[in-house]
Amino acid sequence: xxxxxxxxxxxxxxxxxxxxxxxxxxxxxxxxxxxxxxxxxxxxxxxxxxxxxxxxxxxxxxxxxxxxxxxxxxxxxxxxxxxxxxxxxxxxxxxxxxxxxxxxxxxxxxxxxxxxxxxxxxxxxxxxxxxxxxxxxxxxxxxxxxxxxxxxxxxxxxxxxxxxxxxxxxxxxxxxxxxxxxxxxxxxxxxxxxxxxxxxxxxxxxxxxxxxxxxxxxxxxxxxxxxxxxxxxxxxxxxxxxxxxxxxxxxxxxxxxxxxxxxxxxxxxxxxxxxxxxxxxxxxxxxxxxxxxxxxxxxxxxxxxxxxxxxxxxxxxxxxxxxxxxxxxxxxx
Numbered sequence: 001x002x003x004x005x006x007x008x009x010x011x012x013x014x015x016x017x018x019x020x021x022x023x024x025x026x027x028x029x030x031x032x033x034x035x036x037x038x039x040x041x042x043x044x045x046x047x048x049x050x051x052x053x054x055x056x057x058x059x060x061x062x063x064x065x066x067x068x069x070x071x072x073x074x075x076x077x078x079x080x081x082x083x084x085x086x087x088x089x090x091x092x093x094x095x096x097x098x099x100x101x102x103x104x105x106x107x108x109x110x111x112x113x114x115x116x117x118x119x120x121x122x123x124x125x126x127x128x129x130x131x132x133x134x135x136x137x138x139x140x141x142x143x144x145x146x147x148x149x150x151x152x153x154x155x156x157x158x159x160x161x162x163x164x165x166x167x168x169x170x171x172x173x174x175x176x177x178x179x180x181x182x183x184x185x186x187x188x189x190x191x192x193x194x195x196x197x198x199x200x201x202x203x204x205x206x207x208x209x210x211x212x213x214x215x216x217x218x219x220x221x222x223x224x225x226x227x228x229x230x231x232x233x234x235x236x237x238x239x240x241x242x243x244x245x246x247x248x249x250x251x252x253x254x255x256x257x258x259x260x261x262x263x264x265x266x267x268x269x270x271x272x273x274x275x276x277x278x279x280x281x282x283x284x285x286x287x288x289x290x291x292x293x294x295x296x297x298x299x300x301x302x303x304x305x306x307x308x309x310x311x312x313x314x315x316x317x318x319x320x321x322x323x324x325x326x327x328x329x330x331x332x333x
Contacts, residue, residue: 004052004081009088016081021057022047023076024101024138024191032095037331038077038138038149038194043068045076052085057146098132098198103191106162108184114248117168118214119179120153123188125160133199133225134218134301136330137162137192141177147191148174151218151303151330155225162190165252167214197301197328199225205299205326206233210287210312212240212304216248218330222301227262236290236298237265240283240308244269244276266290284312288319295320300327 002018006025014029016022023045026033035045040061049072057078064075076089106125114120131137131152140147154163169175182188199222207226211219216239226235237256241247247267256265268279268286279286283304291298295316302312309329316322 004084006081006085006087008091010086012091016085019080021077022054022079022081022085022087024103025081026076027095027097027194028100028102030096030100032091032093033076033089034092034095035077035194036196037063038136040075040078042331043075046073047076047087047089048072049074050086050088052087053082054079054085055082056080095196097194098135099130099193101137101192101194103189105187105189106160108182108186108188109161111182111184114165114216114252116245118216118248119166119168120252121164121166121178121182123162123164123190125162125190127160128158129154129156129160129162131156131193131198133221134197134328135193135195135221136218137164137190137194139164140189140191141174141182142187144174144177146174147189149194150214151195151221152193153217153220155221155228165214165217165220195330197303197330198222199301200299200328201225201229203299204233205297207235208287208291208295208298208300209235209237210240210283210300210302210304210308211238212283212308213246215303215305215308216252218303219301220252223256223263233262235263237263238268238283238287239265240268240270240286240304242269242271244273282311283308284315287312288315293320296322296326298322298326302327302329306331 003015007013016025036042040058040063043063061078104125106123109124110122112120136149136151138147150164153165168179209219256263268283272280
């Protein structure tokens, strides 16, 4: 296997093995390389290539503008080293991995429908499933060009069980592969964990989880992690759905209910029919009605469609001035 040295501004360096993106290689070497989505959409892992040669997994990735490309900017999550490199990027301790990511191969052990367009896929690996509640992994399969980022919905465990809730994206090549081709016993490659929106166990604030779509997965992991720790903190769990058929079944949400649970939960439907008797509107509107100025007293986690995430952030940061360090999310595109 070939490997190359990557020099960062003459201050630090790391080794990029063949097949590793620069971002993965840096994080495996405990370098605080900036990133967010790991999927080419956010642009947070932009760097300037000073010298050397790279190949790009997704040359048209939207995280780079034409101006960026003209200035020899690249995305670390989409670049493979083809020689020794010199690059410029501002690293930071806030990006140091809580758990350095690793690449492992597992087998699909179970597949279960969660809604009409979301599916839970369970993967079993020989080594323990090491991650923080709320983190994600890059999942790939032979014959699929690029890995995709999916959040774990379960908790870390020694048995090597990784569970993902995945929504079928219309026209999405990889989700079509996962829904239509993958079956129990098939191998899938996991690279992770990634993400900074993991459960902060040292905070004393009550917890607010806001989710929509497959953003349910990391919020379930965080709620499970917080309730399992027997923390003296209330967990407030909100899930936004478009219609009633988009709501997960009891198997996924029952642990949030009951007199012994430290959780309160609400499901909010934005486009209800006559059969729906619960909360209506957009999920951030329900959160605002319930908490208002008390939002600044909470530790807040959110995941879901970009429009939902944008609306929640506007509410938190603009209308209620919630400190940014109390809000945790990983952007997906």
